[in-house]
Amino acid sequence: MGAEEAWILAAVPAITFLVLAATGRYLPRQGDFIGILAAGAIFVLFFVVLADFLDLGEAAWPIVNNIAWTEIGEFELRMGILVDPITIVMLAVITTVAFMVNVFSVGYMKGEPRYWWYFAMLQLFVASMLLLVVADNLLLLYISWELVGLSSFVLIGHYWERRSAVEAAKKAFITTRVGDVGLLIGIILLWEATGTFNILEIIEAVEAGAVGEVRLFVTMMFIFLGAMGKSAQVPFHVWLPDAMEGPTPVSALIHAATMVVAGVYLVARLLPVFEVAEGALLVVTFVGLITALFSGVVAFAQTDIKKVLAYSTISQLGFMFVALGTGLVGVGMFHLFTHAFFKALLFLGAGSVIIGSHHHQEMGQLGGLWRKMPITAMTFLIGSLALAGLFPLAGFWSKDEILHAVDSHRGAWAYVLISVAAIMTAFYTTRLFIRTFLGQPQDAEIHSHTRETGPIMTLPLVFLAILSIIAGLVVFNGVGDAIGFPGGFPEFVFLHEPERFHVDWGLVGFSSALFVIGTFGAAWIYWRGRLDRATAAARWQPQLSEMVQRKFYFDDLYQFAIDRGVLGLSYLVSWFDRFAVNDTGVDGSANMTRYAGFVLKHVQTGRVPNYAMAIAVGVVALTLITLAVRN
Amino acid sequence: MVPLENYLVLSGIIFSLGVYGVLARRNAVLVLMSIELMLNAVSLNFVAFAAYLDPDLITGVIVAIFVIAVAAAEVGLALAIVIRLFRNRSTANVDEAATLRW
Numbered sequence: 001m002g003a004e005e006a007w008i009l010a011a012v013p014a015i016t017f018l019v020l021a022a023t024g025r026y027l028p029r030q031g032d033f034i035g036i037l038a039a040g041a042i043f044v045l046f047f048v049v050l051a052d053f054l055d056l057g058e059a060a061w062p063i064v065n066n067i068a069w070t071e072i073g074e075f076e077l078r079m080g081i082l083v084d085p086i087t088i089v090m091l092a093v094i095t096t097v098a099f100m101v102n103v104f105s106v107g108y109m110k111g112e113p114r115y116w117w118y119f120a121m122l123q124l125f126v127a128s129m130l131l132l133v134v135a136d137n138l139l140l141l142y143i144s145w146e147l148v149g150l151s152s153f154v155l156i157g158h159y160w161e162r163r164s165a166v167e168a169a170k171k172a173f174i175t176t177r178v179g180d181v182g183l184l185i186g187i188i189l190l191w192e193a194t195g196t197f198n199i200l201e202i203i204e205a206v207e208a209g210a211v212g213e214v215r216l217f218v219t220m221m222f223i224f225l226g227a228m229g230k231s232a233q234v235p236f237h238v239w240l241p242d243a244m245e246g247p248t249p250v251s252a253l254i255h256a257a258t259m260v261v262a263g264v265y266l267v268a269r270l271l272p273v274f275e276v277a278e279g280a281l282l283v284v285t286f287v288g289l290i291t292a293l294f295s296g297v298v299a300f301a302q303t304d305i306k307k308v309l310a311y312s313t314i315s316q317l318g319f320m321f322v323a324l325g326t327g328l329v330g331v332g333m334f335h336l337f338t339h340a341f342f343k344a345l346l347f348l349g350a351g352s353v354i355i356g357s358h359h360h361q362e363m364g365q366l367g368g369l370w371r372k373m374p375i376t377a378m379t380f381l382i383g384s385l386a387l388a389g390l391f392p393l394a395g396f397w398s399k400d401e402i403l404h405a406v407d408s409h410r411g412a413w414a415y416v417l418i419s420v421a422a423i424m425t426a427f428y429t430t431r432l433f434i435r436t437f438l439g440q441p442q443d444a445e446i447h448s449h450t451r452e453t454g455p456i457m458t459l460p461l462v463f464l465a466i467l468s469i470i471a472g473l474v475v476f477n478g479v480g481d482a483i484g485f486p487g488g489f490p491e492f493v494f495l496h497e498p499e500r501f502h503v504d505w506g507l508v509g510f511s512s513a514l515f516v517i518g519t520f521g522a523a524w525i526y527w528r529g530r531l532d533r534a535t536a537a538a539r540w541q542p543q544l545s546e547m548v549q550r551k552f553y554f555d556d557l558y559q560f561a562i563d564r565g566v567l568g569l570s571y572l573v574s575w576f577d578r579f580a581v582n583d584t585g586v587d588g589s590a591n592m593t594r595y596a597g598f599v600l601k602h603v604q605t606g607r608v609p610n611y612a613m614a615i616a617v618g619v620v621a622l623t624l625i626t627l628a629v630r631n
Numbered sequence: 632m633v634p635l636e637n638y639l640v641l642s643g644i645i646f647s648l649g650v651y652g653v654l655a656r657r658n659a660v661l662v663l664m665s666i667e668l669m670l671n672a673v674s675l676n677f678v679a680f681a682a683y684l685d686p687d688l689i690t691g692v693i694v695a696i697f698v699i700a701v702a703a704a705e706v707g708l709a710l711a712i713v714i715r716l717f718r719n720r721s722t723a724n725v726d727e728a729a730t731l732r733w
Contacts, residue, residue, distance in 0.1 A: 606729040608662075612653050 001045065002052035003083045004065040009042050009049065009091065010130035013098075017123040024116030032106050035119035039095075039102035039126070046095040053088060054486065061085070064200065066136055075195070082136030082199060085485075085493040086268055089333050090133040090261075093340040096467070097257035098126040100460040104348050105249045107457035108355055118158055118247065125151035125250075129258035133265060137197040138187045141269075145183065145230070145262060149176050152259050156246035168245035175239035179229015183266075186222030190273075193219070203272045213278055220277040223270065224284065231263025231317045234291045238554055240314055244306040248351030251306060255313040256344035261336050264320045268336075271329045271495060285325025285410060289417050292318030294552065296424030300431070301548040305350045305361045308432045312387065313343060315425060322418055323402045326409035330493040331401045337489070338394035338471050342386035345464035349380035352457050353436065357450045360443075363432070368441040372450045375458045377437045379465040384433045386468040388426035389515045391508060397472030399425075400511050401490070404504065419514055426518025434526045638679035646672035659713045659723040663706060670702045 001008055016038035024031035056063065066080020102122060109118055128147030135141040150173075157169030191197055193215065194205040206216065227233075232240040240260065244251055254260060267274065267284060274280045292315045299311035316339050323332035354361050356373050370377045386393035389400075399422055406414050441447035452458070477488040485492040525533045538545035550556065645668055652665025674695040681691020713723055720727045 608725045608728055609654065609657070612662075616650055616654060 001048055003049050003056060003063045004052075004081075006049050006063075006083050006087070006091070006134045007081050007131075009045055009095070010127050010134060012042050012045070012127075013038050013123040013130065014127035017120050017127060020116060020120035020123060024120055027116070030116035030119070032115065032119050035123055036099075036102045036106065038123060039099040042126070042130070043095045043099040046091050049083070049091065050088060053083060062087075062200065064136055066198075077139070078137065078198065079140050080136045081134040083134065086265070086329065086333060087133050089337050089485075089493060090265055091130070093261070093337055094126065094129055094133065094257045097253060097340055097344045098122075100344060100348065100464055101249045101253045101257075104252075104351065104457050104460045105247070107454055108249050108351050109247060112247070113161075114158065118155070121151055121154050121158075122250070122253070125155060125253060125258055129262065132262055136199060138190065138199060138202070139197045141199075141266070142184060142187055145226070145266075146180065148259055148262055149173060149180065149230075152243070152250075152254055155250040155254075156243045158247055158250070159245070162245070165245040168239075168242040172239040172243050175236055176229040179226045179236055179263075182222045182224075182229070183226025186219050186224075186226065189215075189219040189222065199269060203270070206273045206276050211276075216273070216277040217280055220270075220274055220280040221283065224267065224274075224280070224287075227263035227266045228287060229263070230266075231260050231321070232291075232314050233263070233287050233317065233321065234294050235554065237291065237295060237314045238558060241302075241307050241310040241551075244304070244310055248306065248347060248354055251310070252344045252347030252351070255309070255347055256340040260313060260317055261320075261340070264317060264324065264332060264336050267321065267324050268329050268333055271324060271327065274324075275327055275495075281325045281327055283325075284321050285414060288318040288321030288323075288325055289414060289421070290318070291315065292322060292421040293417060293424070294318075296421050296428065297548055298551050299424070299428040301545070303363050305353060305363060305366075305432065305436060306347070308363075308428060309343070309346055309350060312346075312425070312428060315421065316343065316387075319399070319402055319418070319421065322414070323405055326405040327495070328405045328409070329495045330490045331398075331405045333493045334401055334475065334489050335398035337474075338386070338398040338468075341464055341471050342383045342394055342468040345379060345383035345461060345468050346387065348457070348461055348464065349376055349383060352376040352453045352461060353380075355457065356453050357446055360446050363435040363442075365443045365446055366436050366441075367439045367443075368437070368447060369450060370437045372447065373437075373452045375452060376461060379458075379461040380437065381433060382465040382468055384429045386472075388429045388519055389422060389511060391512055391515075392472065394468050394470070394472035396511065396515075397475050400504075400507055401475070403511060404507055407507075419510075422511070422514045423518040423521075426515050427522045430519045430522035431526050434523065439527075635679060635683045638675060642672045642675045642679070645669075645675065657724050657726055659716060659725050659728075660710075662725060663709050663713070666709075667702060667706065670698055674698045 016034060020031050020034060024034075027034070053061075053063065062082055062084035064080065064082055066078040069077045069079040071077070102119075105119070105122065109115055112118070125148065128144045128151055132141055132144035132148060135144060153169050153173040156172050157165050159165045160169075187197070190202055190211075193211040194202050196202060196205070205211075211219070229236045240255075243254060246254070274284065295311040295314035295318065299308050299315065302308045302311060316335070320332045320335050320339070323335055350361065353366065353369065353373065353376060356376065357366060357369070360366060382393070386395040389396045403415070403418065403422070406418050474485050474489045477491070525537075547553070649665045649667075649669030649672060652668065653662055656662050656665060677691040677695045677698070679691075681688060684691075716728055717723050
């Protein structure tokens with residue numbers, strides 16, 4: 001098996017899904033070992049693909065392998081796979097995180113309802129995401145895009161006995177669906193303009209100028225709408241914090257490797273087209289900046305561990321879009337790559353805390369877990385520092401690259417704003433860590449019951465922690481070569497010109513300064529779990545604090561729009577349906593017929609002469625009419 | 632040779648008499664007889680046209696024979712109905728047969 005058969009990576013979990021869905025509940029251990037075996041298999045198979053990909057050499061990239069799927073008139077639809085450095089990065093992220101999540105889930109989901117179904121859906125989720133990143137045409141990409149949406153819907157709503165979980169699943173599905181419609185329209189528009197779904201052919205055609213300027217811009221905005229929905233960019237971000245209702249390992253999978261990065265991947269994949277569309281990249285940067293800042297602020301006020309991480313993810317996705325908006329695909333993908341590891345680590349760490357403390361995830365009830373859960377705390381600290389951007393952990397390098405890209409490709413305004421967002425990242429991450437693991441236990445009862453979790457959960461944490469430390473080093477030529485990104489990340493993933501990575505010590509200093517400001521700011525306020533400074537700040541600006549706590553009223557606004565707009569319109573429509581369609585149309589015509597029958601039945605006298613008379617009169621009348629018409 | 636118009640006028644008169652009989656008479660037997668008149672008028676038409684258009688062809692005459700045969704069958708059936716009516720109602724007045732309705 002080589003890179004040309006990369007579709008096998010998607011086929012393995014897909015088949016596992018079918019097996020588990022059909023037989024999982026009757027198998028010993030409800031078949032969880034099959035899930036882990038499959039995840040482990042694709043983790044290993046990825047390296048086979050990677051080795052073959054590197055063997056084939058740069059001249060053979062991108063590797064394309066497709067078959068004729070169907071023919072409609074003149075149009076031939078080909079389905080297949082496309083493997084290039086972007087795909088390889090995505091495959092690395094997905095297979096690694098999926099494997100870790102599968103292992104972790106054995107510990108986390110122990111004794112939970114529908115254990116087998118959970119593992120089955122996990123496989124489908126991974127399969128659809130893998131299919132999405134190897135798809136060589138937009139139609140296949142869209143199909144797997146929707147499959148990802150479906151499996152996330154099922155997994156978020158795994159505890160469907162709980163109303164909030166059902167609501168969250170529905171919200172995630174419907175919110176992303178709004179964007180998906182945009183994506184579908186965009187794909188159709190691109191097809192209409194270029195006559196193909198094939199991504200490479202579309203890029204070629206657009207670069208040759210097949211699509212008019214305005215039209216291309218509109219098309220790309222539609223496609224970006226889909227990316228915004230999936231990647232939870234403002235104003236479509238509302239579904240993601242609610243998606244925390246799902247089991248925590250699922251959150252790790254959604255936030256790190258699948259689902260939300262699909263939007264980033266889509267933009268990265270079509271970046272050449274975005275470049276041609278004048279102004280589209282500026283929109284991408286804008287949306288990313290707004291999202292990064294907005295969710296950074298909201299994360300300050302969250303008290304649920306998972307919610308803080310959720311807003312952090314939204315913010316980091318904003319960073320990725322800012323990076324892509326500069327036109328440097330390598331920078332965006334690099335942040336996606338490093339972020340996947342430490343965000344998966346943080347979410348699995350949160351899951352470990354939840355299990356260790358017997359299902360408590362409010363920071364107000366935790367605190368002081370450092371001594372009780374040393375491994376979780378240690379790995380969580382590494383993840384937090386990587387996210388906050390401590391030199392030389394993974395997050396530092398990618399954030400550095402983003403700062404550099406923004407500095408050289410966008411104005412000073414963007415540079416200032418993204419720096420502020422970076423400070424926020426360090427701030428809320430430090431706050432999260434201090435309030436959860438340091439200081440005095442907030443609730444002695446909970447604290448006394450808290451235990452470190454078993455090795456099945458801590459081992460993935462340790463593994464991901466190691467990756468969080470070293471993953472960023474792939475920017476360097478030597479490290480990249482060794483791991484499989486020849487020339488280092490920036491020379492592996494690029495659009496036009498490979499760019500050799502240089503350490504810019506000035507930028508390192510600046511970036512570290514941002515880290516220090518954010519971290520020490522948060523530490524000064526929250527050290528030893530004290531809250532008086534935070535409450536004082538809230539009292540100083542009550543309106544602002546209220547606004548942040550209510551997440552800038554986005555949910556309220558949408559609720560209002562649904563209550564007044566959608567429900568109002570639905571009321572009108574239902575009124576129309578009830579009175580105009582049903583009462584007047586359906587019942588009305590039936591009643592009319594009945595009444596007409598009641599009146600007209602008297603015509604039927606039953607007397608033969610009357611009928612004879614009617615026939616005679618009819619014949620005469622018809623004759624006269626015929627004559628009249630003839631002449 | 633008698634001109635065609637004469638036959639047609641005669642046929643028309645007989646047909647109208649038949650129609651009048653069907654509509655005006657109350658006795659079922661008389662109604663039947665009026666129907667026979669109408670049938671005969673039609674037969675007359677056929678024969679007249681056949682002779683006028685091509686004397687060698689006998690198609691019209693054959694149709695007339697068919698009409699007579701059908702009329703005989705019809706009368707057989709109708710008279711049976713009239714007898715049933717008379718047995719049940721003790722009258723042959725068609726106005727009495729008024730149950731053919733809702």
